[in-house]
Amino acid sequence: MNLIPSPFYAIKGSKDGRTRLNHIYSLVPVNETQLFACGTDGLYLCDLVSRDIKKIKGTAALGIIDYVFKMQEDLWLICSRDGMYSYQPSKDILSKEILLKMYPEWKPYVNNYFNNTxxxxxxxxxxxxxxxxxxxxxxxxxxxxxxxxxxxxxxxxxxxxxxxxxxxxxxxxxxxxxxxxxxxxxxxxxxxxxxxYDHNGKGFNAGIFFDMYDDGSFLWFGTYGGGINGYNKKTGEWKYITEDDGLCNNAVYGILPGRDSIFWVSTNNGISRVNYKTEKCLNYFVEDGLHDNSFDEKGALFFDNELFFAGINGITIVDLENYYSSPVAFPVYIKKLEYIRGDKRNTLNDLQWNKIKLPPGTSAATIWLSAISYTSNRPRFSYKIKGFQDEYLPAGSKNKIELNALTYGDYEIKIRYLNEKGEFVEGAVGIDLKILPFWYQTWWFRMLVAIVALSTIIFIVRIIYISRLRKQRAVLEKQLAIQFERQRISAEMHDDIGAGLSGIRLLTEMTKGKVKDTPVSNEVEKIYESVGDISAKMKEVIWS
Incomplete structure (x- = not known):
């Protein structure tokens, strides 16, 4: 929905369709209502009032026209890949000879070509x-x-x-x-x-410099691949505005002043309106009314309060008087949600988007964002997932959030967008996704598995303990049996052998008295002592 006229006007050719602009290199004003467009296939005269376009006769044979320079009302210098030519509009004459006749000092350079003055x-x-x-x-x-x-x-x-x-x-x-x-x-x-540009991380981000703008404090240089690089003229400090800051592309061609702290830049993919104080960008593309998304390094011109950006397939005009900033916020919403489960893609529409439950096995999801704009500016969304990302990520030119390699769990997605004042608006829309688990991924199943595992461990430990206890009991019973047997044998030895030894000792003692003072008394004494020793040692063996 667009309720305000677009500030962009695309010129791709003449109204009657006979003349088409192929690739325009540079633009040069002719008068208040006309300008020259230098193209790859000739020089074009564009009338900004009637929107009529005509190719200058004979210029197609010159190849690429890089630039034209006005010497007088009826004398122009044309820089082409075929060299330098003079052009007299009133007579429609192209000539190297006339150029050299009027300005012979050009003779050493008449076959060269130039791109600006x-x-x-x-x-x-x-x-x-x-x-x-x-x-x-x-x-x-x-x-x-x-x-x-x-x-x-x-x-x-x-x-x-x-x-x-x-x-x-x-x-x-x-x-x-x-x-x-x-x-x-x-x-x-x-x-x-x-x-x-010395590639050391200080100074320029990249080389190949196409344009420069002086805001009074900073010189802003357009680089090929490094975005816009700002050089402080007093301190030598640097600032950078790149795709990370919202610039539509890091290959910057033209830089033209707007109002206040604004300049406009043409790039390799769209046009950005840049606030160089806040370093915030608003981006515009062919869908917003541009002639194309690709521009050329020399095709930027500020003329009659309008901005002209040339490139492939024509020219885009930005009418600054007709450029509006909406006083109200975008009505933003989630258009639809697609998710993949297995090999099947499913779509959800017109739901309450605060909390969405997706079935088990969901591996990827795409969230499509949209907004109703009351101007030609296209909203630019960014997002982050709480607990997964610290910084917002751009949703891309198609305003969609793609989530891949998803597993079950909760995903709180915060979404913000850049309004038409270049400010980020947060909290206008968001979505909480919950991907349900399979039954074997639920907490109760995991708890059951844990209980079974713990019970199994306890059971195994108990079996091992009982087995060891039984072995210990068997060993103890065996030791007790041996002990009992030893005690039985000892008792029998004490009763039988001990009694016999005691009898022998008693008889020997009686014999000692009878053979006293006889030759055998010493032998009897030895027998008595030996029986006593044997009896004592047997007691030690039995009771030890």
Whole structure:
């Protein structure tokens, strides 16, 4: 739903459809209502009032037209891949000869081509699209000085291929190269500072510099792959605005001023409206009214309070007067939810989205988000899952959240979106997912398994204990039997042998008295003592 006219206007060709814009490189104003569009297949004159477009006769044969420069009302210089030409609109004449006749100083460079110019006083600075460096042309004096790296007249220029040249607010000319940018002092006629992309994590995020914007404090450079890099002119500190901050793409081509703390940038995938103070971005794409999502490095122009961005398939115009910010928040909602169980995809619609229970075996889910916008701005969502992520993740250009490798459990998904003021709004919508477990994944089943396992362990331990106890009892009973047998034998020995020895000892003692003072008395005494010793030792054996 779009209740306010779109501030974007796409020009892809003439109204009658006879002329189509293929790939536009750069745009140059002709007058208050017309501009030249330099394309890969010729030069086009675009009427901004009638929206009529016509191709300039003879320019298709020149190949790519990189740039045109206005010398007089009826004299233009055309930079093409076939070299430099003069163009007289009133006579519709293209000619190298007329150019060299009027400005013979161009003879050494008439077969070269350039992509941009900057004027300071009587001098015109030309940026080489090849490797020729910077040309400084004084048409009044009919002189051209070449500042080319590696020569004695380099003037400090570090690289030969210049993508763009731009003046800052102090009047210094900045040269944008592949691997560096250079600050050129037109008064000294020399480079006085070079900022280099040195891949060390400090300074530029990336190289290949296409455009620059001076906000008074920071110089903002558009890089190919590193987003927008801001350089503080006083302190030398750096700021970065990239895809991580909401920029639609890190390949930045053109930077044009908006209102207040806003600039607009064209990229390799859409246009971003950037607040360089808050570093927040609003993104626009072909669905919002752009002619295409792909733009070109030199196709940015601020003209008559409108922004022009050129690229593949035409031109996008941003009417700043018609650009609105909605005073109300987006009505945002969850459109539908899809989930995969096994090989089957299922869809849920028109439900109360606060709490959703999904069946066991759900392995993936996709949440589709939507919003009703009262302007042409497309809402941009991001999300995080509580307990799983600390930072919000972008939902992507299709506004969908894809969850993969899911297991049973609870998922509290927090969703926020970027409103038309560039502010994040949280809590407007959210969803709690609960994926149910299989029966063997439930807590009661796990408790039952634990109880059975514990009971089994106790049972096994009890069996082992009883077995050991029985073995110990058998050993003890055996020892007791042996002890009882020993006691029985000892008792019998005491009764039988002990009594016999006592009798022998008694008889021996009686015999001692009879044979006293006889030759055998000593032998009888020895028998008596031996019987006594034997009796004592037998007692020790029996009772030990």
């Amino acid at each position: 900057a004027r300071s006083g009587s001098k015109i600075y030309w940026a080489s699209e090849e490797q020729e460096g910077l040309l400084i042309w004084d048409p009044q004096q009919h002189t051209i000085l070449q500042a080319k790296p590696g020569t004695t007249s380099s003037k400090g220029v570090t690289e030969g291929h210049i993508h763009n040249i731009k003046f800052d607010k102090e009047g210094f000319l900045w040269l944008l190269f592949d691997n560096s940018v250079a600050k050129y002092d037109v008064a000294r006629d020399s480079v006085i500072k070079v900022l280099t």
